[in-house]
Amino acid sequence: MRFRTLKGLAALCGEQDDTIADVMIADQAAESGRPAIDEFAKMAEYWAVMKEAVRRGLTEDTTSRSGLTGRDAQRVMARVEAGDVALGGEAGRAMAYALAVSEVNASMGRIIATPTAGSCGIIPGVFVSAQERYGWDDAKMTRGLFAAGAIGYVIANNSFVSGAEGGCQAEVGSAIGMAAGALTELRGGTPEQSVHAVGLALKNTLGLICDPVGGLVEIPCIVRNGFGAVTALAASDMALAGVRSVIPSDEVIQVMLEVGTSMPEKHRETAKGGLAQTPTGKKIMKDLYGKKK
């Protein structure tokens, strides 16, 4: 890739008068040695899988194998359709769709890891609801996924995207930053505005620990995907309004690395701290595994 920072990515866009998506598609084809059209087709397939996961999460039984979670997306969607959500219908939908995909994941359905399975709801939640709202075609959405991928590529290579390494800020936080930046570009924002959206979003998740109850990708992972989709919308709105990330986004990514590295092991996916070790968290774990331990 020709970029390794968000600043470098935006500069590259500026030089060539390209979007972030254009740069990513060209660089991906150069990296893989395959024609851009093939890379585009693969991403378009992933987009179809994301839309299908939203549909399944809203219509099918998503009770997880542990029985701990399921059907929350449908509960939220019913309120959205009744016109009774404080967020308003648009953000309410993004939240419900994100919950839907995360529940499909927890119930062993097919998803796309974006960037991980634990954070797989946020980008589809934001993207599918935006497509419905704005009437964008699938090609445009696929381009948006390349933009999200470019942002994730920078975050992943300068910091991290897995909860085991950097806490939930790395997992859900990265997905929110990717969704915020990509949505900003889809809505006509400049590459600089997209980059600001990433920094604004990431600031809001710094310090978020990874504390899955029973070690399962369910509690609190699923609701954090729902919240994450809403945060991404807010960050995109701020960036398009001209709000800047005063601390440059690349520096925010470095802070995430610093914070994640200094997190104790018990707060990095081990289920040895946080919500996993509350009285209820411990009871759930005992019910799940007690017999065998």
Place this chain on the structure above:
Amino acid sequence: MRFKDVFSIIGPSMVGPSSSHTAGAARLGRVARQLLGEAPTRADIVFYGSFADTYRGHGTDLAIVGGLLDWATDDLRIAQSLQHAEAEGMSVSIKAGKAVTAHPNTAKITLGGTTRTVELLGASIGGGNIEVHAVDGFDVKFIAMYPTLCVYHKDRPGMLAEMTAVLSRAGVNIGHMDVDRKGRNGEAMTVFEVDTPISGELLAELGRLQDVSDVRLVDLEAGVGAS
């Protein structure tokens, strides 16, 4: 750069809930199946570390058996893989083990088929990526991202030169290789990770080399290969 391209960020397409516990486990199972080179009739799976602690909740057992059925990471049948295995005549035993292993997400898979057996020790290292640590007691490492040849042979001078000459003549580039032997002049295994698909003729040619007893191919892009 740890992450090389856009699809290491967006993707893989997989069956949830965890890239380590399901996508990686499915790939480990599939590698074992391809090493056996036929449908297993018997599978003994031992989970270690985090796999042993949370495999039930994550469906790691279902994913690994899906892999044993030669399914991809996003095959929706994974949730019912145990029933499919039974219907295909594969008896499956799953246990949690206590041993200290190199990685917290480790599995040992022992497969029996109609003509042979294979034992694989491997780990799921995150994001659906895997590392094989041993095959049939040989400590050989590979990651199954590329077409991979596992050659069983006798430890003797010139063996590696003969094998690499065959690959060289076929225009096959070796990206990584690993050799282990059970003792001087004893049994050995050489693993080649290569950049291009391996043809059946090339496999046969390697198998005809003197002191080569068996050649198996792992190619997750291509499906079951060696025979």
